[in-house]
Amino acid sequence: MEEETGNKVILHGTFMSPYSKRVELALKLKSIPYLFVQEDLHNKSQTLLQYNPVHKKVPVLVHKGKPISESLFIIEYIHETWRNGPQLLPQDPYKRSKVRFWASYIQLHLFDVVMKVVKTEGEEQEKAITEVKEKLSIVEKEGLKEIFSDTDGEPTVTNESMSLVDIVMCTLLSPYKAHEEVLGMKIVDPETLPGVYCWLNAINETDVVKDLTPPYEQVLEILRTFRQMSLSRS
Numbered sequence: 001m002e003e004e005t006g007n008k009v010i011l012h013g014t015f016m017s018p019y020s021k022r023v024e025l026a027l028k029l030k031s032i033p034y035l036f037v038q039e040d041l042h043n044k045s046q047t048l049l050q051y052n053p054v055h056k057k058v059p060v061l062v063h064k065g066k067p068i069s070e071s072l073f074i075i076e077y078i079h080e081t082w083r084n085g086p087q088l089l090p091q092d093p094y095k096r097s098k099v100r101f102w103a104s105y106i107q108l109h110l111f112d113v114v115m116k117v118v119k120t121e122g123e124e125q126e127k128a129i130t131e132v133k134e135k136l137s138i139v140e141k142e143g144l145k146e147i148f149s150d151t152d153g154e155p156t157v158t159n160e161s162m163s164l165v166d167i168v169m170c171t172l173l174s175p176y177k178a179h180e181e182v183l184g185m186k187i188v189d190p191e192t193l194p195g196v197y198c199w200l201n202a203i204n205e206t207d208v209v210k211d212l213t214p215p216y217e218q219v220l221e222i223l224r225t226f227r228q229m230s231l232s233r234s
Contacts, residue, residue: 009034012048013059014041016222018171019071020059021212025167026075028208029159030085072103075164086160088167098146103165105143109135111172117183118223119230129185136188136196144195155199159208170203178219182227 009027011034013020027034039048039058051060051067060067061074068077079088090096113135116128145153147165157166173179176188190197203209213219 008062010037010062011035011059012037012039012045012051012062014039016226017058019057022071022167022171023059023061023074023078024212025162025170025208026078026088028212029088029162030078030082032078032082072107072164072168075167079164086162088162088164090163095149098149099163099165102139102143102147103168106139106165106168106172110139114172117187118179118227121231129187132187133192136193140193140195144199153195155195155202157199157202157206159206162203162206162208166199166203169199170209173200174204174209174213175219175223176200178216178223182220182223 009032011020011023011027013023013036015038024036037045037047039045041058044056048058048060049056051062052058052069055069057069059071059074060069061077062068063077063081068074075088089099110132113128113131117125117132120128144155147163148155173188180187188197188200204213214222
């Protein structure tokens with residue numbers, strides 16, 4: 001397509017997708033201008049299907065006319081292609097491996113089960129929330145000291161220091177207060193998960209996250225609608 005030639009950066013995504021938001025965060029942290037193409041996941045564009053024929057999902061980043069799929073791979077591509085600005089992965093190989101490990105851990109062990117908490121009720125939801133708290137406890141006890149090794153495990157996040165693992169955590173639980181209000185249960189307890197609690201609040205205080213976060217009432221409405229739709233299908 002003519003619009004996607006040259007050095008233009010185009011992101012095919014959806015407003016609701018946490019995976020699209022990951023890529024937007026990375027682009028904004030790097031101050032990279034981009035065009036956002038809103039996709040209808042019930043009627044996917046031929047362009048999206050052409051660019052991501054394997055998974056047929058968002059997000060897809062197009063740079064110099066070439067598509068890159070899967071949010072974690074896109075973020076690594078952004079990190080390696082635009083060397084200016086904040087580094088999304090540490091230069092030190094050991095620290096970089098730890099950031100990758102915990103980003104992968106959160107993705108593999110927390111994302112689906114947090115979604116299950118939102119989409120279910122009764123015994124199934126109780127089992128899911130128990131698992132979420134168990135996994136977050138592992139992040140609390142083991143992850144924070146490795147992710148924030150330079151600050152003795154004390155979570156500190158700024159626009160200049162935000163990394164891949166901060167981005168993944170942000171798109172998982174940055175609206176945890178809205179989750180708790182909609183679900184009527186505590187997910188991130190500052191008494192049992194003080195480090196994770198501080199980490200999420202530090203993430204939410206960054207300018208880039210504030211800029212990309214809808215008003216609180218809108219977040220509540222999105223979560224309520226998503227939950228109602230999910231329960232009606234079950």
